[in-house]
Amino acid sequence: MTTKRNTWQKDAVKHAxxxxxxxxxxxxxxxxxRNHGSSIGLATVYRALADLAxxxxxxxxxxxSGETLFRACGASHHHHLICTECGVAVEISATEIEAWANQxxxxxxxxxxxxxxxxxxxxxxxxx
Amino acid sequence: MTTKRNTWQKDAVKHAxxxxxxxxxxxxxxxxxRNHGSSIGLATVYRALADLAxxxxxxxxxxxSGETLFRACGASHHHHLICTECGVAVEISATEIEAWANQxxxxxxxxxxxxxxxxxxxxxxxxx
DNA sequence: GCCTGTATTGACAATCATTATCAATAGCGC
DNA sequence: GCGCTATTGATAATGATTGTCAATACAGGC
Numbered sequence: 001m002t003t004k005r006n007t008w009q010k011d012a013v014k015h016a017x018x019x020x021x022x023x024x025x026x027x028x029x030x031x032x033x034r035n036h037g038s039s040i041g042l043a044t045v046y047r048a049l050a051d052l053a054x055x056x057x058x059x060x061x062x063x064x065s066g067e068t069l070f071r072a073c074g075a076s077h078h079h080h081l082i083c084t085e086c087g088v089a090v091e092i093s094a095t096e097i098e099a100w101a102n103q104x105x106x107x108x109x110x111x112x113x114x115x116x117x118x119x120x121x122x123x124x125x126x127x128x
Numbered sequence: 129m130t131t132k133r134n135t136w137q138k139d140a141v142k143h144a145x146x147x148x149x150x151x152x153x154x155x156x157x158x159x160x161x162r163n164h165g166s167s168i169g170l171a172t173v174y175r176a177l178a179d180l181a182x183x184x185x186x187x188x189x190x191x192x193s194g195e196t197l198f199r200a201c202g203a204s205h206h207h208h209l210i211c212t213e214c215g216v217a218v219e220i221s222a223t224e225i226e227a228w229a230n231q232x233x234x235x236x237x238x239x240x241x242x243x244x245x246x247x248x249x250x251x252x253x254x255x256x
Numbered sequence: 257g258c259c260t261g262t263a264t265t266g267a268c269a270a271t272c273a274t275t276a277t278c279a280a281t282a283g284c285g286c
Numbered sequence: 287g288c289g290c291t292a293t294t295g296a297t298a299a300t301g302a303t304t305g306t307c308a309a310t311a312c313a314g315g316c
Contacts, residue, residue, distance in 0.1 A: 115247045117244070
């Protein structure tokens with residue numbers, strides 16, 4: 001079997017993602033790492049993020065401008081409330097909504113599979 | 129003022145979008161139109177779709193693979209239940225959810241602005 | 257119906273995020 | 287420490303989308 005290896009690059013990406021306050025693009029993360037003196041490659045950042053997303057250690061969503069944004073998160077199912085100004089993200093657990101989603105799907109003869117729910121707004125700090 | 133003109137290209141796009149059962153990409157739509165004998169250009173399809181989206185005559189969402197998908201729809205606010213197999217989309221109006229979204233936002237000190245809610249599943253026809 | 261000014265088109269180049277390529281490097285088990 | 291091979295990083299390639307610009311075709315006035 002192909003054994004997985006631990007590299008400082010993967011740790012760096014994981015760390016940098018943890019530091020970020022909200023959702024970040026792979027490009028941004030790469031830039032931040034480079035500015036901190038790291039010589040990590042862009043492709044590697046993409047690979048590390050894809051890994052993290054697959055291991056449920058990161059959430060990803062598509063920005064309206066077409067980029068994929070990432071954020072560190074716990075493994076439990078949840079959604080986000082995101083500030084459109086500064087990008088801060090708050091995790092939201094919404095069992096009621098899960099139930100609603102499943103019910104609606106069944107109502108239309110669909111086998112419920114998945115859903116995308118992201119709330120956008122302006123946080124208290126940016127509201128002034 | 130720059131007056132808007134009616135062209136057969138815009139009508140063609142609008143029509144083709146109306147014919148589609150679910151969400152379609154600009155590229156797909158362009159291909160369909162070409163296959164029907166139209167000589168419409170790809171850039172024009174993009175422009176027409178952007179117009180329709182702005183006039184609230186079409187909804188758009190980002191597929192996981194990064195494309196932008198479009199669908200004809202009414203102007204009233206609503207969400208979608210989409211089959212991941214065949215792409216059929218059902219419009220869902222969910223006043224309860226709107227209320228929930230606003231409430232959650234306020235709860236966290238956010239000024240509610242917007243939200244993305246898309247449900248995915250497998251429709252009855254594709255379920256077998 | 258015909259003319260004219262300009263919004264719109266379409267072919268193609270340019271851009272931007274992301275993925276593939278592949279030789280060089282560096283973990284990990286021995 | 288050695289060797290095997292997963293991983294890296296520079297760069298090329300891809301694919302969707304947007305910009306460019308000369309040619310075209312609506313719309314309104316005659």
